[in-house]
Amino acid sequence: MINLTGINKYFFVNTPNEIKALDNINLQVNPGDFITIIGSNGAGKSTLLKAVAGVIPVDSGCIEIDGQDVTNLPEHRRAGDIGRIDQDPMASTAAELTIEENLAIACLRGQRRALARAVTRPRLERFRQALRDTGLGLEDRLRVPVGTLSGGQRQALALVMATMTRPRLLLLDEHTAALDPKAASLVMDITERIVNRHQLTTLMITHNMEQALRFGNRLIMMHRGRIILDIGSDEKNRLTVAELIAKFASCSGTVFDNDRALLA
Structure with a gap:
């Protein structure tokens, strides 16, 4: 690998x-x-x-x-x-954007950008399912600015964002x-x-x-x-x-x- x-x-x-x-x-x-x-x-x-x-x-x-x-x-x-998360919860998410906007950006990682709507109905359902798996209830707060979340919630969101496209x-x-x-x-x-669900190859510093x-x-x-x-x-x-x-x-x-x- x-x-x-x-x-x-x-x-x-x-x-x-x-x-x-x-x-x-x-x-x-x-x-x-x-x-x-x-x-x-x-x-x-x-x-x-x-x-x-x-x-x-x-x-x-x-x-x-x-x-x-x-x-x-x-x-x-x-x-x-590659999906990557830093130790600072502020570094992996955009505080001024909503949860759904952050996830929409993550969906486009590594792709060519175009003038098209980033938050679509099919993507919203995908976002809800991915967030539901964290068990934090974030799937019901898609339009909440990320800056209002706790550090743990932001890192959980960062994990979802980093793995949205199933990185190698x-x-x-x-x-x-x-x-x-x-x-x-x-x-x-x-x-x-x-990591286990998607069998992701992972390097983790701790x-x-x-x-x-x-x-x-x-x-x-x-x-x-x-x-x-x-x-x-x-x-x-x-x-x-x-x-x-x-x-x-x-x-x-x-x-x-x-x-x-x-x-x-």
Whole structure:
């Protein structure tokens, strides 16, 4: 499904602050994989997802999606195949537009735009069905401005928007990090339901190590731009948080230092 080969990315090149954010990343993602990604501060987790989405260019290496080399394709050329949600609920939705208007925009992701009515009767029924699956009652509030929703409701809406067109790949960049524990738990339940129902290939960054162990069939840990652990489903299901931290220390030679993860 996805093949990353020799991916390298530098920031602040030729300055005293030069940093290698991605260091020879090699990763194969199989169709239907739900991979959780954790790591120390500045490990390169978000940079990895942004590189796959085309938000930032890589300095070297190859990114393939379904056998197609997309390394040099800009973000908008990949948008039809990729759904992506940031950790900020404000970033993935348009606050001034209504729920139905946000969903209409999502329906057109990766397509040519034309002068035609975006909110149609068939689409409204599709929107209601998709929102009904979240269990939040949003299907009865289609004309409500998104800015009036709570953070959890906005992230649930963002999930529906990101998966409206059944993308080949779903990228979740700490999409529950800004939510309170109750809302985060709700959004994760919705995430798991949507991913499983549509068998979406998913990469999810999380600062919550319990989430990393509970969800998905693979777990990747990153440190200083490299993948230092790639754990399959059977081993992951047997691990505790303490054992996972110990594995990190053994592989990296340093203490795990993601402050938010440890606080969680």
